[in-house]
Structure formats: C-alpha cells, structure tokens
Amino acid sequence: MSGQPAQTPAPYVSPGPQTTAFEVLERTTSAFSFYGVLARFVQWLERSGRTLVIALPFLWLGLFFLAPFLIVLKLSFSETVLAVPPYAPLVAWLEENGLSYLTVRLNLSNYLLLFEDSLYVRAFLNSLRISAVATFLTLCVALPLANAMSRAPERWRALLLMMVILPFWTSFLIRVYAWIGILKPEGILNAVLIGLGVISEPLTILNTDIAVYIGIVYSYLPFMVLPIYASFEKMDPSLIEAAVDLGSPPIKAFWTITVRIALPGIIAGCLLVFIPAAGEFVIPDLLGGSETLMIGRTLWLEFFNNRDWPLASAVAIVLLAALTVPIVLFQRHQARRGGTDGAS
Amino acid sequence: MTAPDLPAALAPDARLPAEPWNDPKATPLIKIRNVIKRFDGFVAVDDVWLDIYKGEFFSLLGPSGCGKTTLLRLLAGFEQPTSGTIEIDGVDMADVPPHRRPVNMMFQSYALFPHMTVEQNVGFGLKQEHVPRREISRRVGEMLELVQLADLGRRRPHQLSGGQKQRVALARALIKRPKLLLLDEPLGALDRRLREQTQFELVNIQETLGLTFIIVTHDQDEAMTVSTRIAIMDRGRTVQVGTPGEIYEYPNSLYVAGFVGDVNVFEGRVVEAGKDHVTVRSPESGCDIYTDRGIDAVPGQEAYAAIRPEKIEIGKAPPADARFNCVTGRVFDIAYLGSLSTYHVRLATGEVVKVSAANRSRLVERPITWEDQVWLWWPPSASVVLLS
Numbered sequence: 217m218s219g220q221p222a223q224t225p226a227p228y229v230s231p232g233p234q235t236t237a238f239e240v241l242e243r244t245t246s247a248f249s250f251y252g253v254l255a256r257f258v259q260w261l262e263r264s265g266r267t268l269v270i271a272l273p274f275l276w277l278g279l280f281f282l283a284p285f286l287i288v289l290k291l292s293f294s295e296t297v298l299a300v301p302p303y304a305p306l307v308a309w310l311e312e313n314g315l316s317y318l319t320v321r322l323n324l325s326n327y328l329l330l331f332e333d334s335l336y337v338r339a340f341l342n343s344l345r346i347s348a349v350a351t352f353l354t355l356c357v358a359l360p361l362a363n364a365m366s367r368a369p370e371r372w373r374a375l376l377l378m379m380v381i382l383p384f385w386t387s388f389l390i391r392v393y394a395w396i397g398i399l400k401p402e403g404i405l406n407a408v409l410i411g412l413g414v415i416s417e418p419l420t421i422l423n424t425d426i427a428v429y430i431g432i433v434y435s436y437l438p439f440m441v442l443p444i445y446a447s448f449e450k451m452d453p454s455l456i457e458a459a460v461d462l463g464s465p466p467i468k469a470f471w472t473i474t475v476r477i478a479l480p481g482i483i484a485g486c487l488l489v490f491i492p493a494a495g496e497f498v499i500p501d502l503l504g505g506s507e508t509l510m511i512g513r514t515l516w517l518e519f520f521n522n523r524d525w526p527l528a529s530a531v532a533i534v535l536l537a538a539l540t541v542p543i544v545l546f547q548r549h550q551a552r553r554g555g556t557d558g559a560s
Numbered sequence: 561m562t563a564p565d566l567p568a569a570l571a572p573d574a575r576l577p578a579e580p581w582n583d584p585k586a587t588p589l590i591k592i593r594n595v596i597k598r599f600d601g602f603v604a605v606d607d608v609w610l611d612i613y614k615g616e617f618f619s620l621l622g623p624s625g626c627g628k629t630t631l632l633r634l635l636a637g638f639e640q641p642t643s644g645t646i647e648i649d650g651v652d653m654a655d656v657p658p659h660r661r662p663v664n665m666m667f668q669s670y671a672l673f674p675h676m677t678v679e680q681n682v683g684f685g686l687k688q689e690h691v692p693r694r695e696i697s698r699r700v701g702e703m704l705e706l707v708q709l710a711d712l713g714r715r716r717p718h719q720l721s722g723g724q725k726q727r728v729a730l731a732r733a734l735i736k737r738p739k740l741l742l743l744d745e746p747l748g749a750l751d752r753r754l755r756e757q758t759q760f761e762l763v764n765i766q767e768t769l770g771l772t773f774i775i776v777t778h779d780q781d782e783a784m785t786v787s788t789r790i791a792i793m794d795r796g797r798t799v800q801v802g803t804p805g806e807i808y809e810y811p812n813s814l815y816v817a818g819f820v821g822d823v824n825v826f827e828g829r830v831v832e833a834g835k836d837h838v839t840v841r842s843p844e845s846g847c848d849i850y851t852d853r854g855i856d857a858v859p860g861q862e863a864y865a866a867i868r869p870e871k872i873e874i875g876k877a878p879p880a881d882a883r884f885n886c887v888t889g890r891v892f893d894i895a896y897l898g899s900l901s902t903y904h905v906r907l908a909t910g911e912v913v914k915v916s917a918a919n920r921s922r923l924v925e926r927p928i929t930w931e932d933q934v935w936l937w938w939p940p941s942a943s944v945v946l947l948s
Binding site: 458459463466469 | 638658663671675685688732733
C-alpha cells in the first residue's frame, strides 16, 4: 500500500477539527506504508529485543524437546494395534445411537504393566544400580585424574585436557566395539595377563556387568573429569596449604577442603554420567550379557522387536521421571547454598 | 650480624626492652643455617643464616622476587630446602611435615575457606586437634573478641570486607597459639589508612599474646613501623639484618640505603680514614665530606657518602664553617607534602640533592622558593660512608 495521499502536502491547513481529522488520516495511512511498517517493526524490535533473545531458547526447547516429549507422552497412553503407525489414536469421534461423542481414551495399562511385570521393575532397578555403580567408579577415576591435571604445570594442562577430550573425535560406537576386542576371552587383555603369568585361564569379562561398567567408565569419563577439573583449577591453591598449615593432614585436607569446595562440579559430573548411563543402550547391548537387564535395552526391544510403541513410550516416560528427581534435588541443593561457592 | 661497633645511641638501654640478639647467652627460637633453595635452575634463597628470638617481630623486607616468600614457605614446610637446616625451638624441621610444625601462617590471599562461616574458619585449627566442641567455641569467641569481629561469627567470607577478611585470617592463624606466626604480606590488600591502623593492632596483638611473628613485606614503612628487627633481602641473600634504627641510620650498602628511605649518594674517593672519622672527596658534590664514624678503608679507595634528605640543613646564606659538608646550588623543584617539603637542589656539577624540611611556618611565608640560590650543609654525624 502506498502512502501517496498522505505525502502530498495539504494545500490549506486550517485550525480546528478538520486538521485533527487530517492528522488522524495521515497517521493511519502512513502506518500501512512500507516505511511505516518497517519503522514500527524496528521500534517493536527495540522494545522487545530482550524478550526475543530470551524467547529464542524457549522456542528451541519447545520445538525440539517439549513437542517430542508430548508426542511420546501421548503415545504412552494409546493402545497397540496392528497398523501403521502401530497405535490407536487417543481422540476419536464416536457415533452411537444417533448421538455423537468426542472421546478421549487414556489407556493406563501400559503403565500398570510396567509396575506389574517384574521384568520392567527389575530392568529399572538394575539400570539405576548399574548406572550408580558406574558413576561411582567413574568418580573414583576422575577425582585423582582431575586433581593431577589441575596441579600439573600450566604449560601441560592444555595438552592433558586435549587428551581427555580427544577420544570424542572417534565414533562412540567404534570405541565401544573396540572394547570387545580387548575384553573377549581371546582378546588383548587376556593375552597380556596370560603372557605375564598373572592368570592361566582367560577371564570372562565380556558379556558381564563388569564389561558394562568398563564401557560406561571409559565412555563417560570426560563428562566427569571436565566439570571437576574446572572447579579444581579455579581453586586457590593456598586454601589447601592453609588447611595443612592448621594441622590437617594433606589427604584429609583434600577431602574436607578441595572436594568440599568442588562439590557442585562433582555433582554436575555425576549427573552428567548417571543420567545418560541409566538409559544407555549401546554399551549393555554390545558389552553386556544376556542377563544384563537395562531399561534402555528393554525399551529398544519393545520398540523394534515387539513394535509396542505405546509400552516403549511409557518406559521412556517413567525413565524420564525417575531421572528428573536427582536433577531437582541437585538444583535445590544449589539454591540452598545460594552464591556461597565463589572462592574468594 | 649486627653492626661491628654499635654507636652509643643504639646500645642496649635500660629503658628499652631486652634485645636478645645482642645477648650472647640467649638461645634463638629459630635457627636458619646456610639455607639454600633452588628451583630448576634458579636460586630463590641463597645461603641464608638467621637467628630469630622468642617474642620478636621480625620482618623480611625486599623487592618482589628476592626470595622472602620462599624463605617463609621453607619455615612453614611447604618447601624443602635444597641444603641447610632450619631449627625451630631446638627441633630440626627437616623431617617435620607442615601439618605437624608449631608454626602457623597467614596467607597473602587470606585463603579463607569459602564454605565455612567465620567461626568455623577460626576454629578449624582446633578442630584438627580434636579439641572438645565447647572449648573450641569458647576460644573462637575469645579470638574473635581480640580481633574485634565478635558479632560477625556467622558470616561467610564472601560477606566480609577486605579488612574483616584480614582479621579472620589473623584470628585463624593465631588460635593455636603457634610458637611462630608467619605473615605473608598481611596488609598488602588493605588501603593505606586501614593498613596503618592495622599495623599497630598487629603489634599490640603480638605483644599481648607474647608470640613470635615473622612478616614478609615489600613496604619499608610497614617494616619500620612493626619490626623489632628487619632483614633486608636481595636476590635470595640477606643483605643486612638489624633494628629499624640500625638499618636506617647505618645501612651497610648502597642497596640497603636506597631501599629503606630516601638517600643522597655522592660518589668519591677516601682521602683519609681513621678509627673515628673518614673524609671522602667527591667531585660530584664539589666538597669534602667528613663523617664522624670510621670505616675500614685506605686512602684512594672508591667510596660513597650517603646522606638522608632530612639530615641536611637548607638556607639562603652560607653556614659559618663551609670547609666541609657544604654545597651550594639552585632550587629547581619543590614537593610540598603538607608536613614536609622536599627541595630538589641542582648543584653546579649537575648533581641533584634532595633536602626535606619540616614546614614549621605556613606555606605563604615560605622563605625558599624556585630558582633560589641555596646552601646545604650537614653535621659530621649525618652521613655514612659506604664501600659498596
């Protein structure tokens, strides 16, 4: 729309109500002209630029987290049918006795089955157990590693950090596969141990829980090391000296001062390992045995082998709920501490 | 290591507290013997020999990188000497780890534990000794009283000001009543006014508790104010050890003279040296400098006469006896400091001499001003002749 009439100057402008009417006209028409629209848009952008910046991540989360989550949630309440896709719609238009109904059928049997069938309960508990043990083992490896890294001469630290991150540059799947070659009965580990005379019979490690632990510790170690290293590295080294100076043996000072102050980093590292490890599918599938029951694997079997999408969705929802609890607890803990972490 | 022939003014006086370093029978609390500390390829502490006595407030003074902090860390046990021994109260510290030493340290960064309250920070040392909780809280209360922080016990370090943090760090280091307290630049982070006030408090606390303090500082005023004795350090070595008075009045080298206070130095040659006097002829000053304190030198030897600015008289008329210790020049700069004015006088030889004089009269009545021809003179006791 062109603003031509508004831009032609009025030949005669008299004071009074006519002028007002003209001004109103001018304002309204110019508002629809190209520049008017543009100016208004820029003005709006200036006013709500901040809102826009904040809205962007929300939009992203809404699109790629909330929407899929709602789809899965919906799926978990539907019924399995032999069709494509293999589930019945939740909302249906029903005509009965000449009356029309909009029906919403929430099928709770998927959830009930999860708690009734001991297989799923065991799979859940087993996942949490394996994940917890693996997280603890990862912490045991990561703490001394991060401590050594943070105390290394400064010129080495970048290199050490690089060495921790470097494995990420190779495919996760290939790295887990490589462990099969190491752990299998005629693999590298057994060959070395037999060669050294430590054992005479090959150890059965592959296809046991131990192999799964090894796989998780190896794969998730960087997620644990990096946050812990970050909190160790920014700590004033004189804090530990002060503790030792006041009579605390160095080992005790490490636990009561260094670890205590780095606790937020340690908890973050534990969550970063525990949460993905609990839903882990590849590692138990490749390294675990047939009796290594983990929920990620169960979910995969339900989805692909049984084509029971609703049940698989219910498993996913319950897993999500179970894993949200530690995060909420962590955030509560952080909020309670208030900003006291700032090492000063 | 005290000056060989102590002048009467500095000799032990009945009015002054005992000076154990002048008593040959006194046993030092700390014996540092030929201590050397090398970090790969670089000598941080170079053959230091020091005796420090109980009740002293001893300063290690020097520019940054002179090894004073390393010496402190050797005493605390955070570093091990490459060679030499350190004895504290008769016990060789070679095999004693830092957490077993009867020594506590106050860190330059204060190193307060951020996750503990002020009370927990102060009580930390006692908790390590498994002192009963009731006893801990009583002694923490006393200590917080002493450093005037009694009502801040429940705060955390990030809620404290710099001065308050400094006091918490001091209280924490003092609570175990260590035989020796090490203070690494304890007042470095405070502003000037607070620093001056805290200096006196430190001395009071030290005297009240009867402890031995060793303080590391690069601030000569601070060292002069608080110390019983000062060790001036340069490149890992102790250059001179003495009371603030000895260091200031009888520096043993140009380095010490220049490090502590302001000084005018005239380069010249010894004309005559006796047991109780030295005459130095300095082309820079244009006059002979006569000093009433003898040194071991031969005529013709290169020497430096050092004179403090406040010991020089300034006047517009020549003094009665202008044969010795008298120069003339023009005022080219005046630094007005309120209580003092420092006159920068350029001699005919181009040499600039600094003279400071108390402003007894008001500035408007100032008798000496820019471009005035002035005479400068000083008594034989004002100068010191140095050979290096």
